[in-house]
Amino acid sequence: MALENLFINDNKTLIHAWKLITLNGKNIVFCVNDDNKLTGVLTDGDIRKYLLETENYHVLVKDIMNKNFVYATHKEDKVSIMTKMNSRISIIPIVNDDFILVDYFEHKIDMYIPIAIPNLGGNEFNYLMDAFLSTWISSKGDYIKRFEKGFAEFCFQNNTESYGIAVSNGTVALHLALVTLGIGPGDEVIVPDLTFAATINAVLYTGATPVIVDIEEDSWCIDPNEIEKAITPRTKAIIPVHVYGQPCNMDRIMEIAKKNNLYVVEDCAEAHGAEYKGNKVGTFGNISCFSFFANKVITTGEGGMCITSDPNLAEKMRILRDHGMSKTKRYWHDFVGFNYRMTNLQAAIGLAQLERIDFILEEKEKLEKLYREKLKKNPLISFQKNDFPERKKITWMISVLYDGDKDKLTNNFIKNNIEVRPFFYPLSDMPIYKEYARSCSVSKEISAKGLNFPTNKIVNIELIDKIDNCL
Numbered sequence: 359m360a361l362e363n364l365f366i367n368d369n370k371t372l373i374h375a376w377k378l379i380t381l382n383g384k385n386i387v388f389c390v391n392d393d394n395k396l397t398g399v400l401t402d403g404d405i406r407k408y409l410l411e412t413e414n415y416h417v418l419v420k421d422i423m424n425k426n427f428v429y430a431t432h433k434e435d436k437v438s439i440m441t442k443m444n445s446r447i448s449i450i451p452i453v454n455d456d457f458i459l460v461d462y463f464e465h466k467i468d469m470y471i472p473i474a475i476p477n478l479g480g481n482e483f484n485y486l487m488d489a490f491l492s493t494w495i496s497s498k499g500d501y502i503k504r505f506e507k508g509f510a511e512f513c514f515q516n517n518t519e520s521y522g523i524a525v526s527n528g529t530v531a532l533h534l535a536l537v538t539l540g541i542g543p544g545d546e547v548i549v550p551d552l553t554f555a556a557t558i559n560a561v562l563y564t565g566a567t568p569v570i571v572d573i574e575e576d577s578w579c580i581d582p583n584e585i586e587k588a589i590t591p592r593t594k595a596i597i598p599v600h601v602y603g604q605p606c607n608m609d610r611i612m613e614i615a616k617k618n619n620l621y622v623v624e625d626c627a628e629a630h631g632a633e634y635k636g637n638k639v640g641t642f643g644n645i646s647c648f649s650f651f652a653n654k655v656i657t658t659g660e661g662g663m664c665i666t667s668d669p670n671l672a673e674k675m676r677i678l679r680d681h682g683m684s685k686t687k688r689y690w691h692d693f694v695g696f697n698y699r700m701t702n703l704q705a706a707i708g709l710a711q712l713e714r715i716d717f718i719l720e721e722k723e724k725l726e727k728l729y730r731e732k733l734k735k736n737p738l739i740s741f742q743k744n745d746f747p748e749r750k751k752i753t754w755m756i757s758v759l760y761d762g763d764k765d766k767l768t769n770n771f772i773k774n775n776i777e778v779r780p781f782f783y784p785l786s787d788m789p790i791y792k793e794y795a796r797s798c799s800v801s802k803e804i805s806a807k808g809l810n811f812p813t814n815k816i817v818n819i820e821l822i823d824k825i826d827n828c829l
């Protein structure tokens with residue numbers, strides 16, 4: 359809608375304002391002074407209330423408008439604007455630096471609500487521009503080193519020497535870790551049945567044989583008892599996946615690995631910042647892998663990282679990431695390596711994200727509390743377990759088990775323009791992975807019931823109510 363039917367000079371009378379509101383159909387007009395500066399807003403309701411009390415049609419707009427109103431500036435992003443809206447405020451004026459009305463934003467009730475929206479409200483754009491202007495736009499540059507160091511320190515909490523190796527995505531992070539540990543044909547690697555396919559694909563890329571095992575019923579993570587049962591003389595490594603933000607039972611897993619001389623590669627793609635007995639996930643295994651895809655806790659668009667406390671593994675990963683090229687003799691290749699590098703542009707975004715990772719995690723946790731509070735009376739919903747004494751999960755995506763008709767629910771969500779995500783299919787259900795699976799009954803049950811709800815900044819109480827109605 360054109361802006362002209364939405365604003366009125368505040369020297370006009372109430373009757374003019376009411377005509378305009380009737381014309382624009384938005385139940386509101388924005389009021390401006392002679393310099394087009396925004397001075398107030400006047401709603402249909404304000405006018406009715408005033409007329410009931412006074413019957414004075416000739417009062418000036420500026421004498422009855424609301425001077426204490428919600429607005430946004432032209433520099434704010436959509437997410438920031440959306441957080442200002444609620445069930446009463448569905449349209450707000452937008453002003454420039456001189457407070458001149460330049461636009462408006464309207465929240466349509468049926469607006470599409472995605473599962474995730476990256477939170478890019480910090481230094482992301484500044485750092486990205488800085489990297490761009492520096493012309494260091496490929497995989498050399500200061501931002502890469504700063505992001506690697508900063509992220510490794512975030513995970514290890516400065517408790518030990520730590521190394522970060524930034525890569526192009528979380529899948530290649532897993533592949534790089536396995537190759538660096540010498541995993542290849544003839545080896546077996548144990549993976550959980552409930553995970554994103556990248557976990558098992560990375561094993562297959564190495565030529566090793568994945569062995570799929572069942573998950574714990576309460577945590578949805580790999581079951582240590584099932585790991586023990588699956589070990590053979592060929593087993594070389596375990597990949598515990600901290601699925602949906604929940605840490606695995608790391609004491610048991612590390613104990614089994616030690617006893618059987620196995621490597622541990624943690625898949626932390628969905629659990630940045632989660633803790634097991636006060637230590638962050640990613641600090642237990644020989645190498646740990648993260649994803650920075652746009653729906654992850656922090657993002658670089660596409661991107662990933664391997665972290666380790668072992669300097670030799672770190673050095674080998676750096677070489678393999680860069681075509682296997684010798685660090686001392688240029689264009690001499692000691693290994694068949696890969697180009698798995700991250701760009702300085704991605705790392706610039708990553709560093710800005712890292713500055714706010716604690717804030718982002720807190721916001722997500724608050725949102726989960728809100729969901730739990732609002733939906734606690736719904737008998738069909740059970741939330742992911744969050745009271746393990748030794749595990750501190752994070753909120754990646756709100757994860758629940760649903761006891762009703764999932765197809766019907768999904769249709770209800772689609773009708774209401776709300777995205778809902780089913781859990782991953784068990785790997786053991788898919789023909790391409792079936793042959794690697796041991797018996798997995800728990801994962802099938804969890805996967806069949808599991809759903810993720812929108813977990814982003816524009817979700818508010820009203821939306822959760824709407825979700826409740828869809829259940």
Ligand SMILES: Cc1ncc(COP(=O)(O)O)c(C=O)c1O
Pocket residue numbers: 527528529530553554556557599625627628648649650651661662
């Ligand atoms: C558990 C798990 N592992 C690995 C990956 C792969 O990460 P990426 O998408 O960055 O390749 C993902 C991402 O989606 C994931 O959820």
